Amino acid sequence: MANALGMYRTVKRLGIPDSNIILMLADDASCNSRNKFPGSVYANPGRHLDLYGENIEVDYRGYEVTVENFIRVLTGRMDPSVPRSKRLLSDERSNIFVYMTGHGGNEFLKFQDNEEISAFDIADAFEQMYQKKRYNEIFFMIDTCQANTMFSKLYSPNILATGSSGLGENSYSHANDNDIGVAVIDAFTHYVLEFMEEINKTSTVSMQELFNSIDVTKINSHPGVRSDLFSRPLDKTRITDFFGGVAQVEILPPAEPLVASEEEPEPEHRATFHPPARLVKSESSIASWLKEQKTLRSWASVSLLAAGVGWVLSKK
Amino acid sequence: MLLGYRLIWPATLLHLCLAVLGSQSELFTEKLTINSLQDGKVASKFTFTALLKGASPRDPKTLDGEDESQHYTLFPLALGQILREYGVTELHLTLNAGNWNYDRWGYPGESGVGTGAELWAWMGDGASKTVDERWKGLRNALAGLFCASLGSLDELRTTSPAESFVPEGSLPRWDAAHQIRHASLPSEHVCTENLTPFLKLLPCKSLSGIASLLNPHRLFDADWHGMGVHVLWHEGEGVEVRLTFQAVSDPLRSLLGKKQDWSFQSLYDRTIHRACPVAQSSEVVVSLPTNAVYAIQPEPHAVERNLAVYDVNTIDKPLNIRLIWPDPFTYPLEYHSDSTPFSVKRMLRGSSQAWGQLSVVITNHRSTEVKTLYLETMPWLVQFYLHTIQTRVNGVIKDGVFSNLTYIPSVPHSRPTTFQVLLTLPPKSTVEITMEVTKAFLRYTEHPPDAQRGWDLPPAVFTPVEVMENGSSSPPLMGRIYSSTLLVDLATPDFSMPYNVIIFTCSVVAFSFGSIFNLLTRKFAVLRFPPDNAQ
Numbered sequence: 001m002a003n004a005l006g007m008y009r010t011v012k013r014l015g016i017p018d019s020n021i022i023l024m025l026a027d028d029a030s031c032n033s034r035n036k037f038p039g040s041v042y043a044n045p046g047r048h049l050d051l052y053g054e055n056i057e058v059d060y061r062g063y064e065v066t067v068e069n070f071i072r073v074l075t076g077r078m079d080p081s082v083p084r085s086k087r088l089l090s091d092e093r094s095n096i097f098v099y100m101t102g103h104g105g106n107e108f109l110k111f112q113d114n115e116e117i118s119a120f121d122i123a124d125a126f127e128q129m130y131q132k133k134r135y136n137e138i139f140f141m142i143d144t145c146q147a148n149t150m151f152s153k154l155y156s157p158n159i160l161a162t163g164s165s166g167l168g169e170n171s172y173s174h175a176n177d178n179d180i181g182v183a184v185i186d187a188f189t190h191y192v193l194e195f196m197e198e199i200n201k202t203s204t205v206s207m208q209e210l211f212n213s214i215d216v217t218k219i220n221s222h223p224g225v226r227s228d229l230f231s232r233p234l235d236k237t238r239i240t241d242f243f244g245g246v247a248q249v250e251i252l253p254p255a256e257p258l259v260a261s262e263e264e265p266e267p268e269h270r271a272t273f274h275p276p277a278r279l280v281k282s283e284s285s286i287a288s289w290l291k292e293q294k295t296l297r298s299w300a301s302v303s304l305l306a307a308g309v310g311w312v313l314s315k316k
Numbered sequence: 317m318l319l320g321y322r323l324i325w326p327a328t329l330l331h332l333c334l335a336v337l338g339s340q341s342e343l344f345t346e347k348l349t350i351n352s353l354q355d356g357k358v359a360s361k362f363t364f365t366a367l368l369k370g371a372s373p374r375d376p377k378t379l380d381g382e383d384e385s386q387h388y389t390l391f392p393l394a395l396g397q398i399l400r401e402y403g404v405t406e407l408h409l410t411l412n413a414g415n416w417n418y419d420r421w422g423y424p425g426e427s428g429v430g431t432g433a434e435l436w437a438w439m440g441d442g443a444s445k446t447v448d449e450r451w452k453g454l455r456n457a458l459a460g461l462f463c464a465s466l467g468s469l470d471e472l473r474t475t476s477p478a479e480s481f482v483p484e485g486s487l488p489r490w491d492a493a494h495q496i497r498h499a500s501l502p503s504e505h506v507c508t509e510n511l512t513p514f515l516k517l518l519p520c521k522s523l524s525g526i527a528s529l530l531n532p533h534r535l536f537d538a539d540w541h542g543m544g545v546h547v548l549w550h551e552g553e554g555v556e557v558r559l560t561f562q563a564v565s566d567p568l569r570s571l572l573g574k575k576q577d578w579s580f581q582s583l584y585d586r587t588i589h590r591a592c593p594v595a596q597s598s599e600v601v602v603s604l605p606t607n608a609v610y611a612i613q614p615e616p617h618a619v620e621r622n623l624a625v626y627d628v629n630t631i632d633k634p635l636n637i638r639l640i641w642p643d644p645f646t647y648p649l650e651y652h653s654d655s656t657p658f659s660v661k662r663m664l665r666g667s668s669q670a671w672g673q674l675s676v677v678i679t680n681h682r683s684t685e686v687k688t689l690y691l692e693t694m695p696w697l698v699q700f701y702l703h704t705i706q707t708r709v710n711g712v713i714k715d716g717v718f719s720n721l722t723y724i725p726s727v728p729h730s731r732p733t734t735f736q737v738l739l740t741l742p743p744k745s746t747v748e749i750t751m752e753v754t755k756a757f758l759r760y761t762e763h764p765p766d767a768q769r770g771w772d773l774p775p776a777v778f779t780p781v782e783v784m785e786n787g788s789s790s791p792p793l794m795g796r797i798y799s800s801t802l803l804v805d806l807a808t809p810d811f812s813m814p815y816n817v818i819i820f821t822c823s824v825v826a827f828s829f830g831s832i833f834n835l836l837t838r839k840f841a842v843l844r845f846p847p848d849n850a851q
Contacts, residue, residue, distance in 0.1 A: 031507035038537040058509040083460025114765035
């Protein structure tokens with residue numbers, strides 16, 4: 001939980017407003033009556049910095065944090081009454097930073113200790129986002145055991161991915177707080193956040209420098225970077241392209257009637273309202289198609305079985 | 317030039333503030349009430365009221381058309397938009413953590429103290445969208461605004477108990493009748509992410525005035541805490557939004573001296589440095605102890621009937637009110653509860669996962685007969701057997717306690733039970749109601765991720781009423797009384813069972829198919845070796 005809150009604090013510090021951040025927290029650790037420090041979550045043993053703070057907006061919490069809701073957020077297939085704060089209102093000029101953490105394994109990540117999201121699910125969701133023009137570039141970061149397997153199945157363009165550990169490796173936690181009695185943060189996230197503390201909105205530090213800063217001996221696992229889908233060189237890609245809300249003014253030629261000041265693409269932004277009717281329709285058609293496919297599959301399996309039995313009989 | 321601009325800005329702002337105060341179309345008042353309780357705890361209640369004068373709720377018939385523009389200066393726009401979008405006349409949302417102890421703490425300042433989230437709204441009918449559609453939109457919109465899981469207050473939890481939840485304001489006389497929708501989610505917790513949007517609705521945020529005391533780290537440390545949003549319409553006055561926050565803090569927990577002393581600094585870890593300039597009135601009311609020696613600092617502006625009143629707008633800042641007792645606190649041997657007519661205990665008995673017994677024990681402390689409405693809005697997870705109801709008065713089975721029973725049975729997987737009855741509690745007696753219940757057997761996918769924890773059941777609601785001669789019940793004497801919530805343990809499957817079944821079936825199929833296939837495709841032949849080779 002401190003991992004995700006640390007990232008939340010960092011992107012918020014770098015200028016991204018709460019309306020552009022979708023924070024999903026399955027635990028209520030901060031206000032749980034068993035928390036010795038109510039309303040607080042700490043990421044370091046000395047408890048210097050309260051990550052929960054006094055100004056936080058959690059968009060999905062508790063039982064709402066499910067694989068289904070996560071994929072719905074990414075792909076934008078939502079009920080029309082879902083409020084804007086729970087939607088990813090992005091378009092083809094938005095840069096999106098996706099950070100996931102939890103318990104995982106080879107090509108899966110657990111949600112709520114109950115269900116899993118697989119590497120294929122994420123890859124397909126990103127592809128759907130690409131086809132729907134919901135992003136310009138995605139930076140996908142994951143901190144879990146065998147994290148690098150999670151981005152191995154991605155196939156959509158303009159995605160940069162990084163993970164904390166390779167196949168067969170564990171991701172280790174970083175520090176224990178003896179008063180709280182648990183490890184407070186994971187090593188990979190800790191060193192990423194430590195690096196990010198040096199960054200401000202005007203920084204020109206590149207992604208390559210972030211990846212180079214991670215020391216394998218300190219985190220006890222081999223972080224992975226996947227940039228083959230990404231079109232820009234990493235040493236020319238600024239960290240603030242994904243972590244910061246940096247406003248830039250574009251001056252359009254005077255032929256245009258309006259001079260628009262556009263914000264540079266930034267994570268999770270921009271209101272593109274898909275007409276709700278269309279959304280509902282597409283969902284129901286998918287459902288009926290799935291149903292058809294299901295009957296088709298069941299008949300196919302029956303015929304396959306029949307063919308197998310026939311083959312055995314004929315052999316005899 | 318630059319200096320000139322610097323001076324102009326505050327002047328303009330001041331002018332704007334004065335204009336707001338002068339216009340009087342919107343009124344904002346804030347109030348903090350602090351009570352010392354019998355058991356040494358301190359109850360504080362923050363109330364922020366914004367009144368939109370002359371406004372009226374939106375008639376649902378006009379929902380399809382263009383709405384009038386909304387220009388508010390003090391009234392929260394984010395909430396106003398939701399109210400007008402869904403044509404809501406009256407709305408009450410509370411998010412609480414903990415059990416309100418009526419016997420020790422008395423009746424709360426705000427009546428909605430049920431554990432978890434509770435939302436109820438009165439909406440006019442007659443729109444092209446039904447009340448249920450708008451109710452769904454409303455709870456989703458509020459879920460987004462207050463960062464709570466109110467979207468889960470779905471039709472599995474929605475009831476329409478009109479008698480127990482009478483409107484607190486007035487309802488406009490439109491052609492179509494008003495309808496109520498009520499739902500509660502006892503497992504919902506309240507935390508900083510709920511307080512953040514709450515503070516954003518206030519005109520001064522948490523920067524000045526009484527709201528600057530709302531420090532999440534101390535409030536969520538309190539023994540009981542809860543926030544509420546109430547929207548009502550007063551005929552002839554306008555639409556009122558009342559935002560409340562209540563907390564029960566324990567000064568005895570932190571101090572080593574075992575004294576009941578408190579101050580703003582000790583309760584909230586903050587003091588008031590500035591007054592909220594747009595607040596019409598901003599006052600702190602401290603109820604003073606009646607039969608003890610105490611000292612209060614600073615000197616209050618007025619003392620009326622053992623209530624000390626401070627006007628935050630005029631008093632010297634920083635304001636840190638302190639109440640000091642010279643003597644250490646001694647716990648009373650017996651608690652007296654004058655403000656609540658009866659106390660309630662509710663239990664779910666039985667160790668079985670298939671059935672149980674619901675038991676409600678109500679003790680009437682008064683020497684007069686008390687009539688009260690008893691309401692259960694139970695999700696279908698627990699189903700009642702009404703024929704097994706038994707009422708005992710002081711341990712003796714007795715009829716005549718029940719009257720005016722309303723019962724809407726639950727429908728599995730879709731509708732909760734609504735069970736409402738008028739109880740007549742004899743003077744100075746204990747009434748026990750028992751009823752057999754069955755516990756539902758859920759589908760595999762209906763279980764929450766932490767299924768073994770059990771399901772929280774909403775509190776029962778008691779509304780004391782006075783019954784008229786003609787049999788109709790008058791508006792309640794006082795607010796509702798909530799019982800504690802219950803936790804029901806339903807039969808949970810072994811969640812790894814499907815995997816075991818798949819693995820086991822696959823093994824059986826592979827084994828049988830393999831061996832049958834082997835048997836069928838192999839050609840068996842008897843080989844005879846020549847006898848001389850055998851040697």
